[in-house]
Amino acid sequence: MKTIFNKKSAVILSMICMIAILISSCKKNNDDVIVEGTANLRVVNSVQGSSAQDFYQRDSKLTTSAVAYGESSSYLTAQSGASTVSFRNSGSTSANASANVGIKANASYTVFYYTNATGAAQLNGYEDDNTAPASGKSKVRFVNVGSALANSISVVATGGASLTTGLTFGYSSSYSTIDANTALSASVLGSVSTTVIPGTTFQSGKIYTIWFDAANTTTANYHVIVQN
Incomplete structure (x- = not known):
């Protein structure tokens, strides 16, 4: 899935190519x-x-209120x-995680502060699609920031329709359209534990953006962001 942040924060992203390491080459179009x-x-x-974290672009603080665990800011x-962006503890001048990034004009992104398997702080962002679905439908994507999970995550809708499979740590799925009020079930590969996301x-x-972290190595916690 396209991201705005390279996994190696010391590398400056190209001004023309917004494609992360998941994509093998830069598209040469105006987008x-x-x-x-x-x-x-x-x-x-x-x-x-x-x-709680404040978010900075260069040395300018963009957040008006620090963001605690499990919370998200408004746009x-x-x-x-x-430019360089960073997460910092509220009131601190030191960055916990920073990256040199390229950001498209007039685009919208969701940017995550998370840690890898060694506990090192990281950040990465995913471009949002804010085009509303048809009446009676909902649109949803999934992000895996659960470094403690032993394996990838799969999500299915009530009735058995697969929405994403093999969603590994640090990656985002594409958006899927579902009927409103459809319950979803998320599971970690090889685990008998299932996390149910109610249809309500x-x-x-x-x-929606649904992001997962880890309750333990075999069970995913889910968190809901309403994009619109």
Whole structure:
């Protein structure tokens, strides 16, 4: 899935190519050209036990309130183009995680603060699709930031329709369209444990990002972000 942040935060992303390591080559069309302007960034703190986080672009704080674990901000206005972004403990001048990034003008992104398997803080962002689904439908995507999970995550809808399979740590799925009020079940590969997301979660015309962290190595916790 396309991201705005390279996995190696010391590497400056190309001003023309917005494709992360999941994509093998840069597309040469106008959609990938970064034009100076503004973009919308929603930030999420997915680090259990962490301090509330402020989000910075260069040395300018974008968050008006620090984001605690499990919470997300509203959309923040950021400058498009190349810059450095970072998460910092509330009131601190030191970055816990930072990256040199390229951001497309007029685009919207969800940016996650999370840790890898060694406990090192990281950040990465995923471009949002805010085009509303048809009446009676909901649109949903999934992000796996559960470094403690032993394996990848699969999600199926009531009735057996598969929405994503093999969703590994640090990756996002594509968006899927489902009937409103459809319950979902998430499971970790090789585990008998299932996490149920109730159908009441999904309302007609709404768009959702569901992100997972770990209850333990075989069970995923889910968290809901309503995009619109």
